[in-house]
Amino acid sequence: AQKVTQAQTEISVVEKEDVTLDCVYETRDTTYYLFWYKQPPSGELVFLIRRNSFDEQNEISGRYSWNFQKSTSSFNFTITASQVVDSAVYFCASGGGADGLTFGKGTHLIIQP
Amino acid sequence: NAGVMQNPRHLVRRRGQEARLRCSPMKGHSHVYWYRQLPEEGLKFMVYLQKENIIDESGMPKERFSAEFPKEGPSILRIQQVVRGDSAAYFCASSPVQGDTEAFFGQGTRLTVV
Numbered sequence: 001a002q003k004v005t006q007a008q009t010e011i012s013v014v015e016k017e018d019v020t021l022d023c024v025y026e027t028r029d030t031t032y033y034l035f036w037y038k039q040p041p042s043g044e045l046v047f048l049i050r051r052n053s054f055d056e057q058n059e060i061s062g063r064y065s066w067n068f069q070k071s072t073s074s075f076n077f078t079i080t081a082s083q084v085v086d087s088a089v090y091f092c093a094s095g096g097g098a099d100g101l102t103f104g105k106g107t108h109l110i111i112q113p
Numbered sequence: 114n115a116g117v118m119q120n121p122r123h124l125v126r127r128r129g130q131e132a133r134l135r136c137s138p139m140k141g142h143s144h145v146y147w148y149r150q151l152p153e154e155g156l157k158f159m160v161y162l163q164k165e166n167i168i169d170e171s172g173m174p175k176e177r178f179s180a181e182f183p184k185e186g187p188s189i190l191r192i193q194q195v196v197r198g199d200s201a202a203y204f205c206a207s208s209p210v211q212g213d214t215e216a217f218f219g220q221g222t223r224l225t226v227v
Contacts (some may be wrong), residue, residue: 004155037218045156045204045218091155099169100146100158100206 002027002094006104013082014112020078021107023092027073029053034068034075035093035101045091051075079109087111117142117207118187119219126195126226134190134222138207142217145188147180150202150221162188195226 003026013019025034036048049059051068059066063080079086089108095101118137126132138145143164148156158172162182173180177195182188192199205219 043202043223044220047218093156099171100148100161101156102158103148103155105155 002029002032002102004092004094004102004104006090006092006107008107009105010108010110012110012112015084016081018078018080019082019109020076021090021092021109023075023077023104025073025075025092025094027094032094035095036066036075036077037091037093038088039091039106040088048077082109082111084111084113117205117217117219119203119205119222121222122220124222124224126224128196128226129194132192132195132199132224132226134192134203134205134224135187136190136205136207136219137187138205139209139217142207142209144208144210145182146206146208147188147190148204148206150204152201156204159190192224195224197226200224200226 005024007022011019032053034051038046038048049066051066056068056070065078067076075092077090087110089106091103091106093101093103117139120135124132136145145162147159149159150156160167160173160180161169162180164182165184167180177193179191188205190203202221202223204221207217
């Protein structure tokens with residue numbers, strides 16, 4: 001069984017601040033994937049990243065960066081210089097097998113102008 | 114290359130009616146996953162299907178819910194005798210191979226039971 005915990009229910013910051021969204025996962029699988037998705041107010045799910053459990057390198061994509069720490073079972077997501085358009089619910093998920101993905105409950109990020 | 118297509122986007126049903134949600138996977142994808150998102154919650158896995166086969170339905174409620182993915186046509190999630198608690202967003206995802214959960218998601222169907 002897998003479990004994903006996003007302890008931050010809601011975060012509110014002022015535009016241009018940096019913000020980090022936490023994600024802690026539990027799994028008994030030796031090989032697994034970790035994901036982040038964005039759900040804007042319009043409701044669709046936007047895929048942001050997939051990370052293989054064997055690859056602990058941090059990744060940066062523009063203003064987004066991800067820190068994967070296997071030792072602490074965490075896969076945190078940082079937005080640098082946040083913008084109003086970043087306002088959304090962000091979901092962390094784990095999985096990779098036939099039983100689909102296990103999602104956290106999401107973090108509602110509010111970027112104030 | 115069209116993405117995962119779900120229809121309808123919004124569906125309103127009265128209690129006791131049937132709801133049919135459709136999902137057309139991406140071209141070349143033969144694996145389909147259905148998820149349910151209750152208000153203020155994350156997505157919960159319901160069922161995983163390949164063409165003509167249900168592989169894992171461990172997340173499906175035992176009664177009133179069924180899913181199929183026929184040889185031709187879209188995958189269908191069917192909810193019989195809907196109740197208010199079925200109101201949710203239902204998402205479909207597809208992938209080209211098992212476990213390759215890059216998980217291309219559709220835009221979801223928002224079911225409202227009145």
